[in-house]
Amino acid sequence: MSNTGFILTISCPDQPGIVHAVSGLLFQHGCNIVDSDQYGDAFTGRFFMRVHFSTAAGGPDLGTLRAAFAPVGDQFGMQWEVFDASVKPRVMIMVSKIGHCLNDLLFRAKAGGLPVEIAAIVSNHRDFYQLAASYDVPFFHLPLMNASGEQKAAQEARVFEVVRDQNIDLVVLARYMQVLSDDLCRKLAGRAINIHHSFLPSFKGAKPYYQAHDRGVKLIGATAHYVTADLDEGPIIEQEIERVDHSMDPDQLTAVGRDVECVALARAVKWHAEHRILLNGHKTVVFK
Known part of the structure; x- marks a missing residue:
């Protein structure tokens, strides 16, 4: 490292x-x-x-x-x-109600496996405030009852206030199940990473494991990418896969997928923190 x-x-x-x-x-x-x-x-x-x-x-x-x-x-x-190289970037994690990636990043950072300082956790739900407290990380509950209109704009303005007030270098969407506005995507360009629970460019959008099951895939994957205004189309940083078979239902695919999501996201965050990722148009160059 x-x-x-x-x-x-x-x-x-x-x-x-x-x-x-x-x-x-x-x-x-x-x-x-x-x-x-x-x-x-x-x-x-x-x-x-x-x-x-x-x-x-x-x-x-x-x-x-x-x-x-x-x-x-x-x-x-x-x-x-x-x-x-000795300065650890300050990271803000955004999460909704699915917490495996959040928990994994917190543990890796605490154990020294990620060269980052997790400075804030932002969520539109309260589910993980106790987890945040157990790691002594400030938790910001910013509810979002309406995913569009003035309320969304006000909530995202508060999100960006946290980014400024906490001197955040990198925002990680660790299964944050809200689509960021074009304005917030522009403000966070090049310093926001999302984990999508499919092997992009396949199965974009909602419920990708159900889409994968419907197509009878033999491999499922997860993709860590930079956030852009185009949903699930930002420059890809890392992908991980796992073999599955015809006997598995969507819930079983989801359970297998949790592990690959954690691995792909942790690698992407680590490489970004170590300045190993350079943008090459719509792609990335990653020096591992």
């Missing part, structure tokens, strides 16, 4: 000299590359890179590194960022 030093992420048009420029600048500032990943997409013509590096005692701080890298970023037309 990359939890010391710094992490540099880069996305730019592919061209010669990028790796040389990046490694040369780091060398000039006394940095040591711990690990590095890169990918050139021949179809989009874009180059992606993630570099985990360390500095010697008394070496440059985050601000100095960002200032030093800016000319290189401008030269190559990069979208780039430098992160302090």
Whole structure:
């Protein structure tokens, strides 16, 4: 797990000299590359890179590194960022009445398996306030009696207040069974992850396990993806599957699916926290 030093992420048009420029600048500032990943997409013509590096005692701080890298970023037309690898992102989990993914994320974070700080839990129901209290995480009950109109807008405004007030870096929809408005999706672009309980692009929308049963599938899956205004169509981060058979009813498929949902979502959250995911149009590049 990359939890010391710094992490540099880069996305730019592919061209010669990028790796040389990046490694040369780091060398000039006394940095040591711990690990590095890169990918050139021949179809989009874009180059992606993630570099985990360390500095010697008394070496440059985050601000100095960002200032030093800016000319290189401008030269190559990069979208780039430098992160302090020791800083855990602050996460807000949204959930409704199905709590297995919430419980799994809370346990993994507490046990040290996820490099995040779970700073808030938001729900339109009160079912999990005691679970939140057992982990000493603030719980915000924001009911939603009407899924459209002024009440939804007011509830989502309160959701975004929590995001601002708690300095949230990442929002995780852990079986939050409400569709976010286009406005909230735009505000959370690139920093909201959803778990959908099917192997997208199959079985979008409601009751995917019932849809899967109706089609007699032999594999069920779960998909973690970034949230966009297009329902269940955001860039896919991770997917997990499990084999099933003709004898299983929708409830049995649902029970099997809970495990794969937890695994796929936890991986996606971990990779986002470690800055391993770079957007590539409607797709992602994930450096594992």
